[in-house]
Amino acid sequence: MIKVVRGNPTPEELAAALAVVRARAAAAQAMPPGAPGIRDSWSDPARIAARNLPRPGPASWARTYWPGA
Template identity: 80%
Template sequence: MTIKVVRGNPTPEELAAALAVVRAHAAAAATEPPGAATGPRDSWSDPARLAARRVPQPGPTTWARTYWPS
C-alpha cells in the first residue's frame, strides 16, 4: 500500500494517526463475511418510499398531472 500526501505538511504523529485509522478500517472490513448486513436500513433510502402512490399513465396531459395530488 502506498500513501501519498498531496496537500499540507502533516507531522509524523498526524501521519501515524491517519495510517492507524486506515489500517483499523481495512482490518475490520477484512474480518466481515461478504454480504453481511451493515445494520438496519434507513427508511429514507428505501426505494418503495418513492413509489408509494401511483404515477400518472403516459399521455398528452401527463405533464399537467405530475405534481398534483390524486
Template identity: 75%
Template sequence: MIKVVRGNPTPEELAAALAVVRARASAAAAAAVVPGPDPGDEWSDPAARIPARRLPHPGPRAWRTSYWPR
C-alpha cells in the first residue's frame, strides 16, 4: 500500500513511483534466489596455490625491493 503524505501527485507520477518500487522489489527477490559459490570450489581454485607476493617493508632501501618479479 502506498500512501501519499504530502503534495498532489498526478496519476503518471504515481505510476512512475510504483514502477520504480516494483522493479527494485523484483531485483531484490532475484538477487536473493541466486545461490552462492560452493565452499568446495575454494580448495580447487588454482589462484589459491600461487603464493602471495612479498611486499617491501618501509625503510631507507625499500626502493630496491619495490619491484620483485613473481
C-alpha cells in the first residue's frame, strides 16, 4: 500500500512513483540469493572505514563533509 503523506500528486506522478517501486521490487526479486544488493553495499561499514578519515586540527571541521578531502 502506498500512502501520500503530503502534497497532492497528479495521477501521472503516482503512476511514475508506482512504476519505480515495482521496478525496484522486480530487480530485487531477480537477484540470486546471497548476492550483495545496492542497499547492502551502501550500508557496509567497511566502505566508510576503508577511507582515510580527517585528522584532528584547526581546520578539520571543513574537511568532514567532502569525501576524499
